[in-house]
Amino acid sequence: MIRSDDGWRGVLCGRMHMERQEKRKKPGKMLAIAVVLMIAVSAMLLFILSVVMYKMALGKNVAEIVIILVYVIAGVIGGFLMGRYMRERRFLWGLVAGAAYFFVLLAISLAVGGGQMKDMMQMFITMILCLASSMIGGMIAPG
Template sequence: MLAQKAWRMIRTLIFTYLVSGVLLTALAFALYKFRLPESQITLGISGVYILSCFMGGFMAGKAMRSRKFLWGLLTGILYFAFLLIMSFLQDRTITADAVRLGTVFAMCSLSAMAGGMIS
């Protein structure tokens, strides 16, 4: 039973990262095509986090069928943790300040929890 839930969560996270990849590719194309200012890029990246985590939380809620909001919340937390780990491995340091990290954590966890609640 536990292995089954772990596999469902892994599939959900893979789906969430695939959605992020597609949305970030579209954002990169918009940056190239329309020469967007940095403020719009930052807003777009925040939108990618929110939409990806929401969809991942929704999928987690559908897959788990009980305590959906907790599974959604876990999806958002794991998504953020993976982003943080990959960022650290790339630079060997965390360059963002605590406020930015807290904001991204809140966006990821709360939007994924909302997705789980709606599922």
């Protein structure tokens, strides 16, 4: 038996489908926010490191360890934000955030260093740290 309101069901379902499409996540905007936040956290922590090194006369080895921790902390924060926002494939979105963060760091490093890379192994290690820590951040984000 055909009811008279069956025609309206298609209209209502079409409207709900359009509303779902409008609510789709826009990862580009959130990725930009996450990378800016990662850079801001890095800058803040590196500033604190420079003040502590100046006041306490810490050695180069301590500074290198703290810089690695800065990369990891920033990566976890960015990956967590992307994973929490996207909710699906969180590890992958964390990895994307880490890659974007690494490329921003690389660009800054090339700009400051006059366009030359000094140590390829250190760059590779930094890339692995950025990717792994942000991927972990994405995985621990609530789904």
